[in-house]
Structures are given as C-alpha cells and as structure tokens.
Amino acid sequence: MATTRTTATRPVGTLSTVTAVRRMAPYWLTVSLRTWRGSVVSAFLAPVFYVVAMGVLLGGFIESDPSRLEGAPDYLSFIVPGLVAGHAMQTAVADTAWPVYSNFKWNRVYDSMVATPITVRQVAAAHLFFVWVRVTAVCAIFDLVVAPFGVFGSWWGPFAALVAQSLTGLAFATLMYGYACRIKSDAAFGVVFRLAVFPLFLFSGAFFPVANLGAFGEKLAQATPLWHGVNLSRMLSLDTVDVSTALVNIVVLLAVAGLGGWWAVSGLEKRMAL
Secondary structure (H helix, E strand, O other): OOOOOOOOOOOOOOOOHHHHHHHHHHHHHHHHHHHHHHHHHHHHHHHHHHHHHHHHHHHHHOOOOOOOOOOOOOHHHHHHHHHHHHHHHHHHHHHOOHHHHHHHHOOOHHHHHHOOOOOHHHHHHHHHHHHHHHHHHHHHHHHHHHHHHOOOOOOOHHHHHHHHHHHHHHHHHHHHHHHHOOOOOOOHHHHHHHHHHHHHHHHOOOOOOHHHHHHHHHHHHHOOHHHHHHHHHHHHHHOOOOHHHHHHHHHHHHHHHHHHHHHHHHHHHHHHOO
16 A cells, blocks of 8 residues: 655644644653663763863873963863863764654654644754754753863853854754755765764864964864854853954854754755655
C-alpha cells in the first residue's frame, strides 16, 4: 500500500508559531530527559577535563604575560572563554546533525508533526529553539563550574559571556540544520566534523592567539564565525571589551544565525516535499 507523504506545500495551519512551539515542547522535553545520560561525558565532563588538562596543568608551564594572552592574567583565564564558545559550537552541531536527519529519514517524527496544523517552518523553528536552549544550558553549567577558578574579570562576566556563547551555538545550529536537510547519506556528517568542526575548534583562537598563525592565517581565522564567538566570549569574560570589535562580532554572529535560519527552514521545506 503506497504511503502518502505530507509536503511543505500544504495549506498553512491556524496555529501561531508560539503556540506551535508550545505544543511541541513536551516532545522535545521528553527526548531530552530520555537521552541526557548519553551526552553527559561529551557535554559536561569532557569540557571540565579540557580545562584541567589544558588550563591548569599545561597552563602552569606557560608564561602569564597579559600582552601575549589578549589581556588575560594567566593561560587558564585565556583558554576558558574560548573553550566554552568552542564547546557551544560542537554541541550545537552534534544536536543538529543525526538528530535532525533521523527525524525525516528514519523515525519520520517530522512527518507526524506536519500532519497536524503545525507547519514545516514551525517544526524547524521549534527544533532549533530547543537546541538553542540546550546549548545555552550546557554553557551555563560550564561557566558555573569554572567560575571558582577566578577566570572572570567581573561579576557580570559569566552572564555576558553566556550570551556570546549562546549566540555562537545558535549560529552553528542553523548552519548544520540546513546541511542535515540537504545531504543524501549520514556519512556526509563525518566530512563536516573532520574538515570543518575540528579545525575550527583548534584554530579559531580558543587555545592560542590567532596572531600566532601568521598574517594570512590570522585573517583566515578571523573570517570564521567561531573566532567571532571566541573573541566576544573572551572580551566579556575578562572585562576587556573593545566596543567596536564587540559590535562587529555580534553583527557577524547575528548575520550567520539569520542566514542560517533561512538555510535551515528552506532545507527542511524542500526535504519534506520530496
């Protein structure tokens, strides 16, 4: 018996986006409660190990010269804001890779959602919203754990840095979401992780100033969204904000998130119409 698939061209439902997201909230909450144990190590323990190994142990052998550490009093204070921003990217990408692909390829959760008055656009918006909430929560816990180490330059540093880290996660979530909707095989995710995610994490200023990459390497690193997230997170954490640079960082991240949102929604609409 042939199966008729709901397409993105069906009549728009009567639900507002806010109402649709609220209707889908129980499902995403249930998924989170049932799967959080599988991500404890990658989301919470691994970042702490990074901080201890790279910031505390290795950092003890690195000369604490603020002029060479972008204003940070020590290497631990330099590396933590970048690690959290990089972790926001990794978490967002992981949560919008296989979880998105499976929802229209294997378990067809998206099909069941759009069989109701909820539209494809609202499905994408809801999923991205809950990924954003999760990324923000993960970064908040990370900031809370490292706060006793004295890595923040002011009382408001953790809160301001969290905004930058959350925005970084949102930008990469939208990009990966759109990519996941357009690939034909989940093997394509491995290419992204090896050729984009890991190199970005290593060479976007999280572990060392990008000036160490040379003139060309520095410009290349500064052209990536992650560098803008790392730089903004570090300035806000250390209370060394350069207003003009911070505004550029914010504009770039918002622009990537906006374009990525269009990329994600259009990708899911095309995929659901197949």
